[in-house]
Amino acid sequence: MKVKCMGTIIRRNERSWAIVIISEIKVMLNGLGLKIKSAGGESTLSVNKKSMFPDVLLYEDEAQTKILQGWELKMPDVLITDEALIADATRKAKALGLNSFVIWNFTYGKLYLQNQQGVFEEAKVWDGTSHIKSREDVSTYKDEWLPIIKDIVLTVNDFLVTGKITTSSITGTVSESIMAELIQRNKEIVAENIxxxxxxxxxxxxxxxxxxxxxxxxxDKDENNMYSAYAKTILLNWTNRIMFANAIKKYHNCAYKINQIDFTISPENGNQIIQQIIDEGDFYNIFKKVDFNELVPEDTWIDIVDFNQFLVDNNIDKIDQSVLQELLEKTVNVSKREIRGQYATPTILADFLSRITVDDWNKDCADLCAGTGTIAKAIIKNKAKRFAMTEKAFVSTWVSDKYAYPLQIANISITDIQAINIPLNMFQRDVFSVNVGDEIKIKSPIDGREIKRIIPKFGAIISNLPFVEYNKIAKDEQEFITQIRKNIQDNTGIEFTLGKTDLYNFIPFKLYELLDTNGKLGIILSNSWLGTDIGRKFFDALQYYYDIEAVVASDNKRWFKNADVVGTLLIMQKKIISQPDIQHKVSFWLVRKDIHSIGDDEVEVLVNSIILNEMLDPKLATFKKYSYEEINNITNYGLTINTLFHDVLWMKKLVNKLVPVSKFLDVRRGERRGWNDLFYPSDTNDIEEEYIRPVLKNPARLKSYDAETDIEAFCCHRSKRELEELGHEGALTWIEKFEHINNGVGKPLPIALKKPGCYWYEMDDASRADFVTALNPDKRLFVAKFKERTFVDQRFTRMLLKSERYDSDLVHAVLNSIYGMFAIEAIGFGRGLGVLDASSARLKNMYMIDIDQISQPDAEEIIRLFDIIKNREVMDIEDELKDPARREFDNKVLQSIGAQDLYDKIKDSLLSLQHTRHCVK
Structure with missing residues (x-):
């Protein structure tokens, strides 16, 4: 795609006169001593489309780094009241972070100011040239309109002096507004093109x-269309490369080649120019093109050129070193925001994790799943504090990622303007392919010469591990995983189940090979491993490879603000692969303050607390310590690793009174289908009554200990031929209504809903229950009981008594006692929105109080006391535990098994668990 050369520009007149006006303003400013120091904008006058930038820019400094105001110019045939003109000028002012603009059509001029509500309002009008009607008149009457231009400039200067017009910093403008504007206005047309x-x-x-x-x-938080997402990556690739090249000009002369990207060249030429910068001065990871980035439409390429010429015009390379560093950091933030990666590590968390992981800052440290480079930057920053020579901080830090685009952001993030000539140990490679002794090739940023480096053993590796689900692991990683899985089984006897183990479960065992003797590993994981079966296997297998020192979680808000993920930190030290020492103790830390709002002094206390394993300030962080033996003993009774952040040692006194819930109950999930419109018909249908079944579907409507159905379901176990023969037209018509409908991913329902052993439209109403509890409860933890076995939906875990000889009322009461509520809370983990992940699979592992150990008189009294509670709706846990009738009931249950002294401990643990789960909202 070739962009039209300047000789064929459609807007020749507007552009020519804009250049004249810019020149005239520059002449006017000489000797006036105004706050307005310069004018510009001629390089960004685009062709064939509305420009991203105003036609004229006024500056408060001669270096043109402080933008004061933009002017939008039109010929007289465009009315000064034209709504599109005003809207376009408003858009450009907002993109540049300005609170004023001028529009001028050589007949009239208008100054607009932004009010306190953010609306641009007319502040002054110039109308001394109303006789100028045509484009020809503009040239004829030039001597008449030029004085008005001078008056506009003087008036704007007055507004500037009084503070009514404010300037915009080039750093904030480029990173916070212009890049985002370019991406948003071009994303869809680039997506359409590719x-x-x-x-x-x-x-x-x-x-x-x-x-x-x-x-x-x-x-996932922003784009669900593959091509739209890739379009955004292409646009970020161009904007980041252009911005960085302009920023490093005064440090690397080869970067001045970026000035050559103007309206006379194509995207292919642009890539060639940037390749020349790579050849002469490296920064390969930043300047590398992404695939197909040349496939941008003409209008988009004009915007990209506009952006480059704006940076050239505004002398980005002339700004102070500290301001330039700020610009680089803000650019990284914009890139992260545009991608909205679920696991982009917050700066404070990266610093905190690095400091509690590294024992010896003199040793080589690495982040081999670097993402956007926040952790690598934290490592370098902490090293630089300790070394007199900044160079040592860089040369002893190693950074890699499987993908090129994150490395582009990481390289920008890590780049320190003060150390811009130091080569970085940064390379693109899958973490599973990194081996000690491998040679990597990097380039000198000074002259582009090749430098060879050998990957060492690392004193510490710190990473935010990628969360890739088992069914999305790339084919090129399967061979590595197969071998690691075999090694784990050979060394530990633990088998990681295929089809259930996510990518992150394997990475620490690969990193083990790369660590030096007694090396440290600090990783960020989703909290899901704390409450799942595979998470438990993961924890147990790690004990053969590492001494697990600390697990850290938040007890005050999520660390990842823009994602639902709840993060945990895992700190470990490499050991010789061997049986775990059952007396080795692990500290489970809860950070009690929002990590994003704590000060430097508090961070210091927090770091020292975890390093020294001492509770220095309980308001900042608390911990519970358990040996491997204690962990095994506690979790053998249905509690997850997630409970170990809290005091649950009291469980030792209760274990002889507990039995698996499976002793009395069969635990299963409710009927799982899909496509609610089919299976849950509206009231207005002609389906025969025999195919309609009452069902419990909505957990929010279940508010009582007594369960009742809340909706009707379509349950048909007959073939279409049988329905025709029986003349059941209602059911037949209902089925045929959905036969040609596709689901959300384009599959026809008969294929999407196909299930072995049944018709695609069939829902099995045999999924019945005596008791139910919600899969994802929140503040109310309870088990409800049906009067008779009833059909329930997939949103519930259903339970059926195994024998009629068991007292169902006593089972119901005990399940809802204080220990029963604690047991439900303790089988799962908190999701990002604060609800409990208490799946039916986990509930099968739950333990309950053994009703066989309760005497008949005690059983009768327990049921009597529970009947009092059953007469009201279930309350939130905190309110439940304040209810005197509830306390009397709970104490009676505990007294019946000789454990009444544990009431307060169980209560405190339950409330503490719930608080931690809810604090992430």
């Missing part, structure tokens, strides 16, 4: 699909 190209190039389509499979979770 969609068309991919439709006639299957290799291209496959390449983007592979990319999407690896990165789609990074876009």
């Amino acid at each position: 969609t068309i190209e991919a439709s006639r190039n299957t290799r291209m389509e496959s390449r983007i699909k592979v990319w999407w499979n690896a990165f789609h979770e990074e876009y």
